[in-house]
Amino acid sequence: MKYSGFKVLWEGLKGNTGWKPLWRKPDPKKNYDIIIVGGGGHGLATAYYLAEKFKITNIAVVEKGWLGSGNIGRNTTIIRSNYLLPQNQPFYEFSLKLWENLEQELNYNSMVSQRGVLNIFHSDSQRDAFVRRGNAMLMSGADASLLGVDALKKLVPFLDFQNSRFPIKGGLWQPRGGTVRHDAVAWGYAKEADSRGVDIIENCETTNFLIKNGRCYGVETTKGVIKSKKVGVCVAGSSSQVMGKIGINLPIESHVLQAFVSEGLKPVIPGVITFGAGHFYVSQSNKGGLVFGGDIDGYNSYAQRGNLPVIEDVCEGGVALMPMIGRARLLRTWGGIMDMSMDGSPIIDKTKIRNLYFNGGWCYGGFKATPASGFCYAHLLATDKPHNDAKDFLFNRFERGRLIDEKGQGNQPNLH
């Protein structure tokens, strides 16, 4: 179905009787060319790009729960490409470029809103690191600028410039960063993948992989056996659980990241603002809620909920950075399961089982990566070669010592 303002008007006049489901609810066929395990943002994007860019349409996306029930449905919606390392920066910039045309491409308004991402710094050495990062961004074709205190006072006058424990010295600003209505991304990809013939099968849990002679030829699911030439796993948060079914241990731990939203308020926060002397970042949704978050709770968890110390830590950071939000009220907290990888960077790679592919380890940076992750994973699944912008996201980087450690925290996943 093609959406437009005209269509909305027309349907409004007709009493909104002509709308159709965004995607079908098919039963699985016996055979597919490719099965994507995981109907989240990355899985659906992969299916869409396989169909659209690589013209492979005999695809099933099998999803354990409801479509988009993983981290695409519970993140803080930020998009940006402000990375430092050469293995990361071009990939995230590729993703940002895909975001910029996504709505038109999918004919679905996921409200890609480029109102800017600001990272505040509070010390000279932080500034040095941000200068290095900002230059890396510009060198890979992204946008960035370094703002001094005067510029910040104009852009975000409500920050605590007077009385803060860690003085605000400036910020790294990426104007093209912003936010996206996260659920709508899953729905948009689902709609367009479906319209190209992709079967999206919800409430269909993958219980095992069909493997013979070191080759994967399908999956066993709660809706029966489904065969395919290739299987792509794309279940960040549950990666270890799914790959564990065939005894593969991953360089990944599952952690809970909490997120928070305030009551609806008239607009106050221009873009995304990140505190540099504590754990706090915030944006404001189009509905008016302040959407904010901080650090992971820090212990392995599959509970999709967290505990009080992190809530307090995040709010302390928030009030320290912008004391005007103090009287806004926290409305809801929730948690998602993060695939925390051993160097803080993702994996898009083949596995040691032929025809079985893996995409995961996104830590808490997966949302912004959705389009590029789907695109690059589709490239790998279709051509058996990594996409140029994701060529370093490989399993063997640990063995080879070619780590992609953006935060410099080493093999301790809860610090990334």
Place this chain on the structure above:
Amino acid sequence: MAKLDLKIKKPLDGYSKVINQIKIAEYQFDNLISLAIPLKTERKCKLNFKKSLGEPMPNIEKSIINKSGILGFRIGLDLLLVCNPSHSSFVKKTVPSLKQAFYITDQTGGWCGVRVDGDRVIEMLERICPLNLSQKIFAIGDVKRTIMDHLNVIIFRETEKKFVLFSPSSSSGSFLKSIEISSRNI
């Protein structure tokens, strides 16, 4: 060469104040040392402790006070603190005696003590101390280590409503402020 006289500066310069009937005062001491129990020498250390201080070596989270007013806190399985408020022979006699069994580290300048005393002390501590202060759990003479207002604190219960709080000396100003605010806020 002219002899220089280096004057001691206590972290809170001898602070003392009453807020909401709670007496808050710097708890001053001459010496504070830690005793580490060498691997597998608990027995030897127990004997030495008794001999050096005249009291049995306390169990974990328990304390002793000897007749010279010297306090001993067991803060870990193999770690004790000994605090000498003012006994004159501590450095010359007690420390060398303890040294025969324990590894000794001088921490006199490392910690700042604050004594809080008064009927509303529990109400005040409720605002910063995550520990259960019920005497069933935290008896007189108990000593525990925890975190208060982002700071590491050793808390020692002298009586039902009297405690000494030791916090790192570098941040003692911040900690004192925490205690003052807590006292004011009740």
Place this chain on the structure above:
Amino acid sequence: MRNSSHPITNKQKLSFTFNGKKYFGYKGDTLASALIANNVKIVGRSFKYHRPRGIFSAGSEEPNALIELGDGPYKEPNTRATNIELFDGLEGSSQNFLGSVNFDFMAINDLLKNFIGAGFYYKTFMWPRRFWEKLYEPIIRRAAGLGKLSLQADPSQYDKGYLHCDFLIIGSGISGLMSALLLAETGGEVLIVEEDFVLGGRLNSERLVINGNQSSNWIRQAVKKLKSLKNVRILNRTTVFAAFDHGIFAAIEKKTDHILEKSSKPRQINWKIYTKLCILASGAIERSIAFPQNDRPGIMLAGSVRTYANRFGAYYGQKIAIYTNNDDGWRTADDLKNMGLEIKAVIDTRKGIEALSSSIPYYLGQTITKTYGRKGIKAIKLSSGSKLNVDCLAVSGGWSSNIHLTCHKRGKPVWDNNFKNFLSGGNGQKDKIIPVGAARGIFEIQNIISDTNRVILSLIKKLSLSMPNRITLTSSREQYSCSLDLVSSSDPSNSFIDLQNDVTQKDIELSFKEGFKSVEHLKRYSTLGMATDQGKTSNILGLASMAKLKGTNISEVGTTIFRPPYVPVAISAFAGRSRGKDFRPTRLTPSHNVASKRNAVFVETGNWLRAQWFPEKGEKFWRQSVDREVIQTRNSVGICDVTTLGKIDIQGEDCSEFLNFVYTNAFAKLPINRVRYGLMLREDGVAYDDGTTARLGENHFIMTTTTANAPLVLRNLEFVRQCLLPNLDVHLISTTDSWAQYSVAGPNSRRLLQKIVDKPKDITNENFPFMACRELTICGGIMARLFRISFSGELAYEIAVPTQYGNALFDALLSEGQEFNAVPYGTEALGVMRIEKGHVAGNEINGQTTAQNLGLSRMISKKADSIGNILSEREGFNRSDIATLSGFKPVQRNQKLEAGSHLISAGKKPTMENDEGWLSSVAFSPTLGHYIALGFIKRGEKRIGEKVCAVNLLQNKTTEVEIVSPHFIDPEGDKQRG
């Protein structure tokens, strides 16, 4: 209007303003009850369609009456009028309108309802692409949102606290008070927490009889008894808003919100409650019914109409109809009739039931098909066609147990078909929450009494505590049964399901049509239950509606779960006192006082405040001070407080084996009274920390770490000690705070120190060479430690004394140093000198660089195992083209360098592919008279003399630099050995 004979009218009279108009109420009112008593009909506008809305409920479930409370920086948006305890001088106003609350220009949206239903925004506003941020989105953003923030810093104080108990009882209604009375007898610590400012819960709102008297008598007795017990504590005005792991709950106490005077006390206290068990006596919340135009001011929950009448003597109207699908609606009719109000009719959706009251007109098996009165209900139309003129419509869709808290640990509610209600499902773990009374789905008072006795006594028995007697109470008898007639079939686009988010029956139908059928999709697509009330009064309606569309029942449809917090809580309340300058503790160095007196400028280094430089008279610009400090130090002697470096006392028979393992280089053979530089790796082979370690005795070492890593290194050393090498005799004590340590650097440093130490001969170059250390005494017997180490590259020492002498020593060094023109220097000069000397610091050891990058790979001893040893052998660490530490000078010596610039070979474009490295630390060297930098560049050690470009695209600047040795001064180290 107010019932003038209600006891509340004997209380203190309070004045307040709402939307600028002055009104009166009484102590004991809520803002909502006072507004009702003052006949204020419209209190706000709805979120999307800007329809006029009145007060709907009497509790924290309120969807409509969200107001802005207070003024200036005290302004608090989205405050529920039903939760505000009235105080003299209260100022409130409506929010979310353009114009006035009575005439809102945005109400045009109501006419466009057909075009702006659920999810319309996903289908349009896509063209042209650039218009989203410029045009569409700003309009949407301005229209959305509810109240306004003041944009000023929150001026109030907040506090936190910790409470411990055996039994936390949430709610002080009859089941809560009974539970407390029973459990108190076990001797356990009981904590009762009540959201309201009065205790008694529902009993305050009803005309129930207990033991032959008004129930208020019994409350008084019970509370009196409980207050007399030592093991019982009662907190009112306190809401338990979240349940966490292992019996930890969070509660917010409103301490001074009901007082106008801005108190010096905290406004709210965020309590963290640790309990062994929680008794959930949180009652139940009434739900609405969706029918055409069911959102008019004057349409209220039936139980709330009863509450306002019984508890506050406040009547919204005088010609009242009751619309119910359950028995409870009839009770409202009875109560109001007894007060002399006119009951126009009870309309019960249920056919074939017995009328529950004979003296009231009623219609059975009928529904309301239409209502009249945009700014206040005037009439209703029934399915039979009859029209009734009313000024208040009390609606009851039945009661939902208030099980919000049982969902916080992802407990899935289970459907009770008997009372048409979700009950706590637990979640298969010991979640320590035991519902009683209405929260347990028991709705009739006589049953609540017997059931609470049974539940609590069996609990006490299970815990083997001393058994109290059951509480015998006689009470009125209540009757409750309920149907699931919740959704009307006519006019779906005007039948509101979720009042606050303006979700109508039509939106649910549209969600269904577009495939958003799972409860989670329904919620996300239609925004049902996502408003500030989390759908407390509406969720069941949405589920019933979806069940109807799917042709199934609610238990099949399932439910989304509530997320903490139960009520919205001010962000400040989570921050408590940790804000402003008190966001984190401040650590001061031992020389802080002296430095302050010398006008030092301080800089935050982690939690430390360190002197950054010491400006002198006439110096206007920081570089003037820093350059002077460097030059004076290099020419004579300078003193810097380096106490912040981590110091770890290491003792034990196996220290040297331990150090060999945690450092890459060997320490076993380090002689006593000598110091060695050590490099630590992480287990993944990446450089972690560096510092010097001194050996004071056979079994005694002092390790220094960087300031930033001090606690982390200790943590890792403890890990090695306890988890990897537990059989070694090693003991670790952090002594960072115990010793004041000063760097004394410069050619005159020895002469200065010789004035201080008790035996000057001991520190001659022969007796005390470079990298020597010693315990000695200074100033006539004060214990001290002296280390001959140099960060600046000069002849230099670090001298340490117990912290209590630190202040005096710093002073003494400066006064004794006057004859040498000794200078105190700060972290800037320290940084300049270490860059000049080529020493690495945090900008170089940043967690990403390896020993190989740092040019220190030869420090990794292959003779013994050490942390990180094996994984540092990986190919990626040892490629020939890795970036290595190098020095850089501007080719044009007058040019400035910028840290963070990237390095590109001459003539190449500044792209990621051509990136060869970066400048990590930059300083102006007063010694050399130009800028210098440390940095990393591919194969740097082989490219000395090559000219490359330092590119800073952020400033659009490219500077030609020459690659040089990182040791800008005294590369042979003659000075430090001199």
Place this chain on the structure above:
Amino acid sequence: MLIDHPLLGPRDASEFIYMGDAKLLNRPNWKSQNSKTKFLDYGYLRKNPAGVHKELWYHEQGDRSWLLVTRNTVTHEILKVELARDTKGK
């Protein structure tokens, strides 16, 4: 969360620092065959169960002991707490 410290009783988890999988107790011998593979496995690969997990916590704001905690990662229920050094001795 509350961690029931074997020596000190229940303490708030905010006194502790989390490290992760208890396999970190079993550091390979650097001289063993395939030591690089073993170190890669030790350093990087995790079982990461949804369920019972043995993990290391450090009582940084307490007695500085490293604890071996057996905890369910789905319910967060803590089943057992031991001193890490005791389990090493065994």
